[in-house]
Amino acid sequence: MRFSSVTERLAGQGGAKWRVHYRATQMAAAGRDVIRLTIGEPDVPAPDMLQEAATAAMRAGRTGYSDGRGEIGLRRALADRYGSTRGRPFTPDQIMCFPGTQTALYAVMAAVAEAGCEVLVGDPMYATYEGVVRATGADMVPVPLDPARGFRMAAEDVAARVTPRSRAILLTTPHNPTGAVLTAGDIAAIGEVARAHDLWIIADEVYEEMVFDGVRFSSPLADADLAERVVAVSSISKSHAAPGFRSGWCVGPEAFTEALLPLSEVMLFGNQPFLADMTEAAIRAGSPVAAGMRARFAGRAERLAARIGARTPLRVHRPEAGMFALIDVTATGMDGDAYAHDLLEATGVAVMPGASFGATLTPMVRVALTVGDAAFDRAIDRIAAHAETRCNQHV
Known part of the structure; x- marks a missing residue:
């Protein structure tokens, strides 16, 4: 059967970029303790x-x-x-x-x-x-x-x-x-x-x-x-x-x-x-939930930057808005894709490889700020402990 050219132009768009997210979903379904920081879902239900x-x-x-x-x-x-x-x-x-x-x-x-x-x-x-x-x-x-x-x-x-x-x-x-x-x-x-x-x-x-x-x-x-x-x-x-x-x-x-x-x-x-x-x-x-989300996302980004910066040589880019922060993982000796897979398998924390969003972010990963504070703080501790090990191995 024949298809239009648009199907060829869009072939390969989408699925491959989300491999870490899909793997995290599989691990969670199998009973693993997984914290998914991959998708930017709001952290409250619709009003x-x-x-x-x-x-x-x-x-x-x-x-x-x-x-x-x-x-x-x-x-x-x-x-x-x-x-x-x-x-x-x-x-x-x-x-x-x-x-x-x-x-x-x-x-x-x-x-x-x-x-x-x-x-x-x-x-x-x-x-x-x-x-x-x-x-x-x-x-x-x-x-x-x-x-x-x-x-x-x-x-x-x-x-x-x-x-x-x-x-x-x-x-x-x-x-x-x-x-x-x-x-x-x-x-x-x-x-x-x-x-x-x-x-x-x-x-x-x-x-x-x-x-x-x-x-x-x-x-x-x-x-x-x-x-x-x-x-x-x-x-x-x-x-x-x-x-x-x-x-x-x-x-x-x-x-x-x-x-x-x-x-x-x-x-x-x-x-x-x-x-x-x-x-x-x-x-x-007007929105009854936007102000709360803004405050929580900003607070989580600040905690991520402060704790990762204090414990590891990884660098966190502080966002000015939105639901995400970026971490430069160059100090681990891995690019963002390898790091994201390694972090998930080793700690159960799922983040998105930066290259899923363009070549400029190849050395980085994207972290969603949208999980609850307790889970987010556990994720920070796991990221920091993982980085301490991997960065020491890379030296």
């Missing part, structure tokens, strides 16, 4: 108000077909929210709703890139980005994110990789997996590159409400001079601890959403009205 709002909407009969753009109530709520947080007006027609950030990103990318195009993406990157770009037929061009610069994308590094085939720059701020947050100056400089070469800026802002104290979030949507070329994607998955509800959106110029509508209707023909009503309530009420 009761979401379930109550969705249930009430279903009982009210909100189970029919939906507007292809998304329900007007939700789009109005999002336009109000973006208007108040970005400092310029937005209309409901600038919003389109999707089942989660991932679907929104897939649709947005399909609307701006195709075979023969290039999309510039920071390296490291979220694990699905390469597949999202390749699905369109476009080529992904990695832009190394310098650890010495806090892993924030630099405009000069973007400009050095622009070609006549370039079509878009994919930004992630706050960033997964590094926790970096772009400054307003970073965004302005990258915006100059985008204007000079007529490029789209696609901004994944799903971690917006996970920014730690003392750090300021900036969005390219706030820059009126970039308004015609910026499209942002987000959802309630992180802000409201609700990844399973799959409720997201994109926001951009009206000309963009108008062009995207036929593609969205071919994919989805609208999403569930009862989930739209739930999400509208969530957006208007």
Whole structure:
């Protein structure tokens, strides 16, 4: 039987990157004491108000077909929210709703890139980005994110990789997996590159409400001079601890959403009205859980850095936001992949090899900050004891 070329372009995307996670799952099922620091699930359940709002909407009969753009109530709520947080007006027609950030990103990318195009993406990157770009037929061009610069994308590094085939720059701020947050100056400089070469800026802002104290979030949507070329994607998955509800959106110029509508209707023909009503309530009420998650994740990152730094020569990169921290494991004599497998088998602690997110993180591993404090502190002790042994062997 024959398949389309997209299946070939996406072959090998995904599964191999998660070998450590799958192995940890097998070990746990076999009865091993395993602490999984691989996946960024929120550490609290979705708020009761979401379930109550969705249930009430279903009982009210909100189970029919939906507007292809998304329900007007939700789009109005999002336009109000973006208007108040970005400092310029937005209309409901600038919003389109999707089942989660991932679907929104897939649709947005399909609307701006195709075979023969290039999309510039920071390296490291979220694990699905390469597949999202390749699905369109476009080529992904990695832009190394310098650890010495806090892993924030630099405009000069973007400009050095622009070609006549370039079509878009994919930004992630706050960033997964590094926790970096772009400054307003970073965004302005990258915006100059985008204007000079007529490029789209696609901004994944799903971690917006996970920014730690003392750090300021900036969005390219706030820059009126970039308004015609910026499209942002987000959802309630992180802000409201609700990844399973799959409720997201994109926001951009009206000309963009108008062009995207036929593609969205071919994919989805609208999403569930009862989930739209739930999400509208969530957006208007704000998150009752985001502040707690921010504080816990920041605290765990600080404890990880302090204890690992005091006991071992490993280096922890402190995030500015999000659900993850990075550890440079060079001192063990292993790269991140070998280290992650060795750590799991020796101690039962599962972390993600950095190379799963791009070549820049080959010497590192990504640690999820999303397990409870007691389990997280046990994991720190196991990581430190393991490092003491391995680093001494490497000397």
